[in-house]
Amino acid sequence: xxxxxxxxxxxxxxxxxxxxxxxxxxxxxxxxxxxxxxxxxxxxxxxxxxxxxxxxxxxxxxxxxxxxxxxxxxxxxxxxxxxxxxxxxxxxxxxxxxxxxxxxxxxxxxxxxxxxxxxxxxxxxxxxxxxxxxxxxxxxxxxxxxxxxxxxxxxxxxxxxxxxxxxxxxxxxxxxxxxxxxxxxxxxxxxxxxxxxxxxxxxxxxxxxxxxxxxxxxxxxxxxxxxxxxxxxxxxxxxxxxxxxxxxxxxxxxxxxxxxxxxxxxxxxxxxxxxxxxxxxxxxxxxxxxxxxxxxxxxxxxxxxxxxxxxxxxxxxxxxxxxxxxxxxxxxxxxxxxxxxxxxxxxxxxxxxxxxxxxxxxxxxxxxxxxxxxxxxxxxxxxxxxxxxxxxxxxxxxxxxxxxxxxxxxxxxxxxxxxxxxxxxxxxxxxxxxxxxxxxxxxxxxxxxxxxxxxxxxxxxxxxxxxxxxxxxxxxxxxxxxxxxx
Amino acid sequence: xxxxxxxxxxxxxxxxxxxxxxxxxxxxxxxxxxxxxxxxxxxxxxxxxxxxxxxxxxxxxxxxxxxxxxxxxxxxxxxxxxxxxxxxxxxxxxxx
Numbered sequence: 001x002x003x004x005x006x007x008x009x010x011x012x013x014x015x016x017x018x019x020x021x022x023x024x025x026x027x028x029x030x031x032x033x034x035x036x037x038x039x040x041x042x043x044x045x046x047x048x049x050x051x052x053x054x055x056x057x058x059x060x061x062x063x064x065x066x067x068x069x070x071x072x073x074x075x076x077x078x079x080x081x082x083x084x085x086x087x088x089x090x091x092x093x094x095x096x097x098x099x100x101x102x103x104x105x106x107x108x109x110x111x112x113x114x115x116x117x118x119x120x121x122x123x124x125x126x127x128x129x130x131x132x133x134x135x136x137x138x139x140x141x142x143x144x145x146x147x148x149x150x151x152x153x154x155x156x157x158x159x160x161x162x163x164x165x166x167x168x169x170x171x172x173x174x175x176x177x178x179x180x181x182x183x184x185x186x187x188x189x190x191x192x193x194x195x196x197x198x199x200x201x202x203x204x205x206x207x208x209x210x211x212x213x214x215x216x217x218x219x220x221x222x223x224x225x226x227x228x229x230x231x232x233x234x235x236x237x238x239x240x241x242x243x244x245x246x247x248x249x250x251x252x253x254x255x256x257x258x259x260x261x262x263x264x265x266x267x268x269x270x271x272x273x274x275x276x277x278x279x280x281x282x283x284x285x286x287x288x289x290x291x292x293x294x295x296x297x298x299x300x301x302x303x304x305x306x307x308x309x310x311x312x313x314x315x316x317x318x319x320x321x322x323x324x325x326x327x328x329x330x331x332x333x334x335x336x337x338x339x340x341x342x343x344x345x346x347x348x349x350x351x352x353x354x355x356x357x358x359x360x361x362x363x364x365x366x367x368x369x370x371x372x373x374x375x376x377x378x379x380x381x382x383x384x385x386x387x388x389x390x391x392x393x394x395x396x397x398x399x400x401x402x403x404x405x406x407x408x409x410x411x412x413x414x415x416x417x418x419x420x421x422x423x424x425x426x427x428x429x430x431x432x433x434x435x436x437x438x439x440x441x442x443x444x445x446x447x448x449x450x451x452x453x454x455x456x457x458x459x460x461x462x463x464x465x466x467x468x469x470x471x472x473x474x475x476x477x478x479x480x481x482x483x484x485x486x
Numbered sequence: 487x488x489x490x491x492x493x494x495x496x497x498x499x500x501x502x503x504x505x506x507x508x509x510x511x512x513x514x515x516x517x518x519x520x521x522x523x524x525x526x527x528x529x530x531x532x533x534x535x536x537x538x539x540x541x542x543x544x545x546x547x548x549x550x551x552x553x554x555x556x557x558x559x560x561x562x563x564x565x566x567x568x569x570x571x572x573x574x575x576x577x578x579x580x581x582x
Contacts, residue, residue, distance in 0.1 A: 101562045328563075328566035328568075335577075336578070338577055343504040355503055358503060360517060362501040363517070366497070379530075432538075434542050
């Protein structure tokens with residue numbers, strides 16, 4: 001059986017033509033998950049029974065001639081999205097016992113469209129990490145090399161799609177957590193514009209940066225899923241009320257005349273030469289398709305990582321204050337008094353990186369330091385945003401690498417938080433400015449995949465996906481699958 | 487800038503996090519390093535810059551009408567609580 005080699009678009013057509021049932025498809029992927037997960041650790045929870053029931057319902061719906069393009073297509077959800085009646089851990093001991101009492105909006109939307117959930121994917125604890133090593137459930141391994149990380153924080157989703165354990169998966173991106181793991185595992189990932197996709201039922205990390213998106217085998221598959229996920233949600237006060245374009249229908253936009261901005265600060269000296277060569281080759285594909293290349297400068301952009309490491313921890317320290325050991329989540333044994341209950345429940349329930357970020361955030365928000373750190377970072381954030389505004393006056397899309405290097409070895413960056421943080425140098429800017437970003441595979445270095453990143457203006461998802469699709473019609477990097485998972 | 491043990495203990499207390507004796511020196515070192523590194527922002531001239539509070543310029547968070555739109559789910563939500571007594575969240579005694 002080669003069902004796992006098919007794209008979401010192909011599976012949709014195959015289900016419509018009754019070449020296979022959703023139940024067969026679901027069993028096929030459940031079988032692959034059961035075989036591969038002990039090594040990859042991509043899933044925290046496998047929802048086999050629920051998946052079979054949903055697949056049967058999808059088959060019945062198709063038999064009635066009803067359903068959507070996605071009816072019966074199985075996918076995986078990052079374990080940050082609440083799933084009604086199913087454990088939602090966010091990769092943390094704090095929520096190891098948490099059974100979500102409702103569906104996140106995107107889970108409900110995909111469910112209503114007939115999508116079958118295979119399980120919940122592993123992730124860095126509370127989405128704080130770039131290697132998937134901070135998970136309470138242990139690290140995820142990269143299907144291209146089991147000694148290497150898959151990136152993070154959506155590392156389980158990325159590894160699952162790369163190993164073809166699921167045709168697509170949901171993810172979230174606060175500083176690069178969709179795009180960076182997509183790059184490190186050789187798949188395609190899109191972080192939409194801030195506010196484009198509802199965050200209701202998505203466990204909060206940094207509320208001015210968090211956005212939900214998709215990891216899949218191609219830009220076309222991302223378009224198919226995003227069309228269903230995107231849209232206004234009155235239950236998320238940051239959700240933007242604006243029509244959702246028909247992304248799959250707009251994939252054919254021509255590249256001729258499209259102005260692609262080369263971000264000077266991210267393509268010059270200091271970039272790993274192997275990565276630089278692959279990005280140049282990717283840019284050459286767009287030149288061949290008739291795009292116009294312009295150099296743009298974003299001088300404040302290199303400050304995006306330190307800016308982020310003030311803003312994101314500040315917001316995280318506020319958001320994670322809800323975990324008090326009282327209403328839900330982990331509670332310590334035999335608390336002496338209320339203070340002891342708070343301190344030990346949080347001290348034992350959170351892992352080292354989460355505690356580090358809560359403390360960083362507490363410090364930068366504390367009396368006497370707020371102006372020097374938090375307010376200052378919000379001002380530099382304005383400068384970064386202005387850089388992007390100027391760049392988009394001259395360019396329709398920007399191009400740069402997704403990550404500075406291919407996947408690194410497990411343990412390599414764990415002891416030095418700043419080295420780990422700098423891994424997100426190319427992705428964080430889009431989060432600070434609320435912009436959509438897409439990563440597409442653009443080649444290999446030493447057998448490991450490399451990603452090319454495109455960044456668009458607000459709400460330019462159609463253009464981004466069309467550019468990704470045009471690239472993927474010219475190249476076949478996105479079709480490569482690690483030998484062990486063919 | 488270097489944080490002292492006492493400062494890190496104070497931050498941990500503000501954040502209601504128990505930090506063990508073993509963990510404390512690790513956080514003193516890494517938090518000091520992180521703050522040193524973000525200090526590079528201080529060199530940027532931001533005198534005429536408005537701080538950015540929302541990633542979409544011009545957008546503000548929407549308010550909703552103050553109307554009841556949900557039914558009572560409290561027993562469902564309390565199913566996740568570590569300890570419930572007679573429909574109430576139970577914690578150690580606060581007032582003697």
